[in-house]
Amino acid sequence: MTTRSHADRGIRRTVLALAAAGLPLIATGAVLDALWLLGIGVWGVIAAIVIELVYQP
Secondary structure (H helix, E strand, O other), X not given: XXXXXXXXXXXXXXXXXXXXXXXXXXXXXXXXXXXXXXXXXXXXXXXHHHHHHHOOO
């Protein structure tokens, strides 16, 4: 198993933070029927996916 560099761990942490923040916002926005919460959550998850796809160590 290879060890990850400090930058790799930072990117992984950023992706996980964006996804972890986005998913509860999506759920809350859906339950409260608040499209602005839903939109913020979706854009957070999209950003996490894009970062994961672009940054391949």
